[in-house]
Amino acid sequence: MFETQDTFKHQGMRRGLVSLLRDKGINDELVLKAIGQIPRHMFFDKVFHNNYAYEDLAFPIGAGQTISQPSTVAFQSCLLEIKKGDKVLEIGTGSGYQTAVLLELGAKVYTIERQRELFNITKPLLTKMGYRAQFFFGDGFEGKHTYAPFDKIIVTCGAPFIPPKLVEQLAKNGKMVIPVGEGKEQTMTLIQKDETGNLSESTFGNFSFVPMLNDKQY
Ligand code: SAH
Secondary structure: OOOOOOOHHHHHHHHHHHHHHHHOOOOOHHHHHHHHHOOHHHHOOOHHHHHHOOOOOOEEEEOOEEEOOHHHHHHHHHHHOOOOOOEEEEEOOOOOHHHHHHHHOOOEEEEEEOOHHHHHHHHHHHHHOOOOOEEEEOOHHHOOHHHOOEEEEEEOOEEOOOOHHHHHOEEEEEEEEEEEOOOOOEEEEEEEEOOOOOEEEEEEEEEOOOEOOOOOOO
């Protein structure tokens, strides 16, 4: 059961979330505007969880997965510096909330989810909300070479290592943001490819994501 109404109460709580994110140091106005527009409570599968939707918390979304914490979604979105028309590959569609943020920022989004259950729920949910992306059921370690190169790549699960195919599919002058690490915590890593194809890496502290897995057969 997903909520379909965006009430004044939800809108008020959403404004509260935006000012909380501002207080936490998120200062990209376009990202804040996107978060201010998206009814995050509609991405929760149980209406009685709605009241948590505008707290800065990660939350279970079924199939043992989570909707990422708003400040983490905001932080990754800021690092990518999305420009209108950017071609973006997302690994880990999950609830589709991060997908919606990328779309609000004007990106053309290709998103991959490895859990059939979530893929089957999220694709129609976003479409019904008017968010148009290309949805794929598959393994994010493979990327999507038929649509490569991508201006930006965002990984929203904890990667044990940087998948070489994703690096290959990153465009020149492109940016990839990926939490890297095998334990409970991962290091937020930004990989930039310059116009000659050289790579550079910078890190931005520790975060906690569900693991990026490749144990499924497709
Ligand atoms: N962006 C999501 C975050 C969901 S949690 C959101 O905003 O809700 C991370 C997601 O990554 C989970 O749905 C999980 O099933 C998925 N995932 C894990 N390993 C993956 C892989 N190898 N390929 C694609 N998706 C993967």
